[in-house]
Amino acid sequence: MNIIAVTACPTGIAHTYMAAESLEKTGRALGHQIKVETQGAMGIENELSDSEIAAADAVIFAVDIEVENRERFEGKKIIEVPVKLAIKDPKGIFAKIG
Amino acid sequence: MHFEHRFLCPLVNGLHARPASHLEALASQSPATVTLFNERTGAQANAKSVLSLVGADILPNDPLRLVVEGLEAEAAFARLVHFLDEEFAATDTPLPPVSISADSDAPLPRSLQAAAPEKILRGCVACRGFAEGSITQIGALRLSEKVASQLTRETDGLEVYRTAVAEVSASFASEIRTADGLHAEVLKAHHSLLGDVALAEAVASRFAKSGTSLAHAIIGATDEFANTLRQSSSVYLQERALDLQDVAARLLTQIYGPDAVERVPRLEIPALVIAESLTPGQFLALDRRFLRGLVLQHAGMTSHTIILARSFGVPTLTGVADATRLADGVPAFLDAQLGLLLPHPNEAVRRYYALEKRRIERIQSASRKFLHTPGTSRDGGRLPVLANVSSAEEVAAAIAQGAEGVGLFRTEMLYMDRNDPPDEEEQYAVYAAAATAAQGRPVTLRTFDIGGDKPVSYLQLPAEANPFLGFRGARIYEKFAGLLRTQLRAIFRASRHGSLRIMAPMIACPEEMRAFRRTVNEVQADFPGSTVPVGMMIEVPSVALAMADFVEDADFFSIGTNDLTQYFLAADRDNAAVASIYSSFHPAFLRLLRLVVDEAQKQDRPIGLCGELAENPEALPILLALGLDSISLGAPRILETKAALARLDHAKVREHFLTLLQSRDRASVEEKLQELRRQTQVKPQLDIALFSLESTATSKHEVIKELTDLLAADGRTDDSVALEEAVWKREEAYSTGFGYGLAIPHCQSDHVLSGSIAVIRLQNPVEWDSLDGQPVRIAILLAMRSADKGREHLRVFSKLSRLVMRDEFRESLAQATDPDELLRLLSAELYPQPETPVIP
Numbered sequence: 055m056n057i058i059a060v061t062a063c064p065t066g067i068a069h070t071y072m073a074a075e076s077l078e079k080t081g082r083a084l085g086h087q088i089k090v091e092t093q094g095a096m097g098i099e100n101e102l103s104d105s106e107i108a109a110a111d112a113v114i115f116a117v118d119i120e121v122e123n124r125e126r127f128e129g130k131k132i133i134e135v136p137v138k139l140a141i142k143d144p145k146g147i148f149a150k151i152g
Numbered sequence: 153m154h155f156e157h158r159f160l161c162p163l164v165n166g167l168h169a170r171p172a173s174h175l176e177a178l179a180s181q182s183p184a185t186v187t188l189f190n191e192r193t194g195a196q197a198n199a200k201s202v203l204s205l206v207g208a209d210i211l212p213n214d215p216l217r218l219v220v221e222g223l224e225a226e227a228a229f230a231r232l233v234h235f236l237d238e239e240f241a242a243t244d245t246p247l248p249p250v251s252i253s254a255d256s257d258a259p260l261p262r263s264l265q266a267a268a269p270e271k272i273l274r275g276c277v278a279c280r281g282f283a284e285g286s287i288t289q290i291g292a293l294r295l296s297e298k299v300a301s302q303l304t305r306e307t308d309g310l311e312v313y314r315t316a317v318a319e320v321s322a323s324f325a326s327e328i329r330t331a332d333g334l335h336a337e338v339l340k341a342h343h344s345l346l347g348d349v350a351l352a353e354a355v356a357s358r359f360a361k362s363g364t365s366l367a368h369a370i371i372g373a374t375d376e377f378a379n380t381l382r383q384s385s386s387v388y389l390q391e392r393a394l395d396l397q398d399v400a401a402r403l404l405t406q407i408y409g410p411d412a413v414e415r416v417p418r419l420e421i422p423a424l425v426i427a428e429s430l431t432p433g434q435f436l437a438l439d440r441r442f443l444r445g446l447v448l449q450h451a452g453m454t455s456h457t458i459i460l461a462r463s464f465g466v467p468t469l470t471g472v473a474d475a476t477r478l479a480d481g482v483p484a485f486l487d488a489q490l491g492l493l494l495p496h497p498n499e500a501v502r503r504y505y506a507l508e509k510r511r512i513e514r515i516q517s518a519s520r521k522f523l524h525t526p527g528t529s530r531d532g533g534r535l536p537v538l539a540n541v542s543s544a545e546e547v548a549a550a551i552a553q554g555a556e557g558v559g560l561f562r563t564e565m566l567y568m569d570r571n572d573p574p575d576e577e578e579q580y581a582v583y584a585a586a587a588t589a590a591q592g593r594p595v596t597l598r599t600f601d602i603g604g605d606k607p608v609s610y611l612q613l614p615a616e617a618n619p620f621l622g623f624r625g626a627r628i629y630e631k632f633a634g635l636l637r638t639q640l641r642a643i644f645r646a647s648r649h650g651s652l653r654i655m656a657p658m659i660a661c662p663e664e665m666r667a668f669r670r671t672v673n674e675v676q677a678d679f680p681g682s683t684v685p686v687g688m689m690i691e692v693p694s695v696a697l698a699m700a701d702f703v704e705d706a707d708f709f710s711i712g713t714n715d716l717t718q719y720f721l722a723a724d725r726d727n728a729a730v731a732s733i734y735s736s737f738h739p740a741f742l743r744l745l746r747l748v749v750d751e752a753q754k755q756d757r758p759i760g761l762c763g764e765l766a767e768n769p770e771a772l773p774i775l776l777a778l779g780l781d782s783i784s785l786g787a788p789r790i791l792e793t794k795a796a797l798a799r800l801d802h803a804k805v806r807e808h809f810l811t812l813l814q815s816r817d818r819a820s821v822e823e824k825l826q827e828l829r830r831q832t833q834v835k836p837q838l839d840i841a842l843f844s845l846e847s848t849a850t851s852k853h854e855v856i857k858e859l860t861d862l863l864a865a866d867g868r869t870d871d872s873v874a875l876e877e878a879v880w881k882r883e884e885a886y887s888t889g890f891g892y893g894l895a896i897p898h899c900q901s902d903h904v905l906s907g908s909i910a911v912i913r914l915q916n917p918v919e920w921d922s923l924d925g926q927p928v929r930i931a932i933l934l935a936m937r938s939a940d941k942g943r944e945h946l947r948v949f950s951k952l953s954r955l956v957m958r959d960e961f962r963e964s965l966a967q968a969t970d971p972d973e974l975l976r977l978l979s980a981e982l983y984p985q986p987e988t989p990v991i992p
């Protein structure tokens with residue numbers, strides 16, 4: 055599947071990136087194509103383009119704070135989870151996508 | 153004749169020390185007997201004694217009766233009544249509030265809270281530090297058993313007392329002559345208490361009435377006045393109670409021999425000494441080999457005992473309620489940083505203070521590196537770093553803080569806040585003490601720089617429309633030639649104790665320096681064989697264009713940047729309206745600096761710089777580039793300046809300085825300086841000083857404290873308690889233990905001075921409330937500076953966060969054998985480009 059994700063935590067120093075790494079690693083291991091946008095202390099990185107969003111089969115928000123520019127994802131199927139779940143049980147999140 | 157005057161006390165605060173001393177001064181001018189009766193209480197006071205007047209417990213609107221009798225009573229009565237009616241009320245100004253109260257609301261560090269101390273007593277920090285020892289209580293003045301058991305009532309007691317007062321008075325007078333500044337002040341206060349007539353009267357009346365020994369009469373009278381003073385609402389008077397006890401102890405020792413008074417207990421093990429109060433004499437009698445800390449119930453920041461404790465660096469708390477109730481011998485920690493006394497420490501408290509001790513040792517060893525090294529740039533450029541001081545006491549402290557000498561001793565401080573100038577003896581003692589304390593290092597004494605912003609009342613200098621352009625500095629030396637000669641004589645006499653130098657302030661033209669040098673040479677003629685270099689301040693821009701005309705009379709120069717800047721730019725440094733003009737970073741000013749330094753070097757004269765510019769970290773590259781022979785600044789900044797100097801590259805800053813000289817305005821100079829500072833001053837995020845690979849911490853609290861302490865020890869935070877709190881605030885959201893035995897605590901804080909990564913590997917895993925429920929073996933702290941948000945170099949943190957999710961990275965973290973290997977590993981992963989961060 056073609057999956058995209060956004061990660062964001064309050065301090066934006068550690069968990070945003072740990073979660074991104076975790077989702078990328080697990081997604082690939084499960085045979086998905088995955089791209090993760092991080093919204094941390096460095097600002098928005100690896101930003102998802104409109105076409106990437108349009109092409110995605112599923113969207114994961116692993117966030118503890120509001121997603122910036124959330125309107126980009128309107129109409130998409132979004133699975134929203136706390137950041138730490140993406141670190142603790144990434145497989146469980148992908149299982150929800152089914 | 154007998155004159156009486158009845159009135160109500162007009163003083164809003166009652167009769168306290170200041171109005172009492174006015175009344176005392178006036179009453180003492182006459183041989184008449186002057187008595188003040190408090191009709192409310194029946195108390196009566198001898199108006200010639202401040203102690204007695206204060207002791208009469210006179211409150212606002214108390215009905216009072218003044219009685220004047222005896223010789224010249226009528227004249228004295230008229231003067232006193234005039235004073236009481238017209239001026240007395242105005243002598244009372246609001247008293248300062250009683251200032252001793254413990255800050256019991258300040259939050260404790262999380263790690264200390266977690267240690268759950270059995271009991272915490274809080275107080276005010278009077279001298280910072282940290283100590284461990286046995287509680288040792290000290291009571292009030294008492295006779296030794298030996299003397300007390302042998303006491304008999306002396307028939308000639310009062311004669312003995314008068315003789316003793318005369319003898320102690322004489323020895324005070326001779327001690328005052330040889331004591332240095334602070335100690336002399338204490339002795340003078342004691343000397344005046346010794347002569348107080350009310351004290352003598354109280355002793356006499358007790359001796360007459362009680363029928364007991366003179367010793368008990370002295371102790372009784374002392375206790376009576378000391379209690380009155382202690383109950384006074386004036387902090388100043390409360391503190392004089394100690395001085396009074398000290399005086400009584402001197403008298404008793406004079407009469408009954410050296411063992412008469414039980415001054416202080418003999419300390420035989422490390423002790424935390426607790427006392428209601430402690431006299432300066434008692435303090436000095438304590439064995440400082442075992443004196444670890446001091447806890448005083450009643451002692452303000454201005455008490456002489458506190459000042460002495462500070463000068464000896466004894467950690468001290470004041471105003472600790474209930475400390476005197478602790479039993480002797482109880483083990484305790486004294487935390488004179490947070491203001492705590494912790495008796496009966498449990499194991500966790502001991503561990504907390506073991507960590508504190510480690511932190512302090514780490515800080516000391518980090519700065520000790522620069523303590524004995526001369527100021528040197530990374531590539532070996534020498535720039536000696538000296539201290540600015542205002543008193544002899546500061547010299548030893550400055551040397552202990554790494555000063556390579558004293559570049560500016562502001563001697564005018566000796567002349568201020570007093571009624572007459574210091575004599576030769578007094579000055580000799582101060583300069584000799586300064587020379588001795590510097591242990592052969594140079595001490596530059598600037599001759600008194602009075603006038604301008606530093607008025608001295610007894611010189612009666614005229615008020616001027618423009619004092620900074622007026623009669624000040626060396627310009628007043630002709631008029632006060634005697635004062636100058638006295639000072640120069642004292643300096644020449646003291647010069648055999650060390651390496652003294654003389655420096656003239658505020659010289660504008662060569663003839664002034666010629667006259668100064670002539671006077672110096674004349675005085676020097678009386679001291680054959682003494683050699684004291686004579687130099688001058690460069691504070692007036694005219695000097696810059698006439699350097700060659702000064703070299704005949706000046707052996708060295710020192711640039712005073714504060715005045716030079718304000719005179720050069722015609723901008724008052726204290727006038728906020730022209731603050732935008734007053735700056736030493738104007739290109740024109742930098743060109744002026746270069747001119748004077750180049751000229752001095754051409755003339756083969758050493759040139760240094762003292763003044764605020766030397767304290768500005770951004771200016772350091774300029775000072776190094778100029779090629780100065782030394783800089784001189786406040787002692788607390790010396791180690792930091794040496795450390796910053798060691799990060800600079802002489803060759804590079806010289807190149808950089810040329811571009812500064814070519815700048816068109818101040819803003820572009822400042823911008824370029826900031827850029828240089830960013831390049832050189834920011835510490836690398838990784839440093840082996842931030843790794844602790846064999847930590848014995850036993851809890852999450854201890855680990856987080858140790859991590860933040862690592863940053864504190866390396867100068868990366870200005871408040872480690874606040875940093876610890878910030879890390880804990882983040883942990884409260886949810887644990888940063890994410891599994892695999894790893895935790896990655898982090899924070900973003902204004903208290904982080906330089907973005908940092910600290911690593912702790914634990915000998916025994918600790919609970920971290922991790923996502924997988926497993927204990928933690930490795931904790932990595934990511935500390936981000938708030939101001940760095942969005943900056944490129946933060947990418948290191950995000951990179952590291954991604955790395956810890958990889959099995960092989962975690963494996964190699966656990967395997968690294970020593971800090972160097974860990975540094976290589978992290979550097980290779982985090983800075984893959986060939987350019988790795990600077991590793992000191």
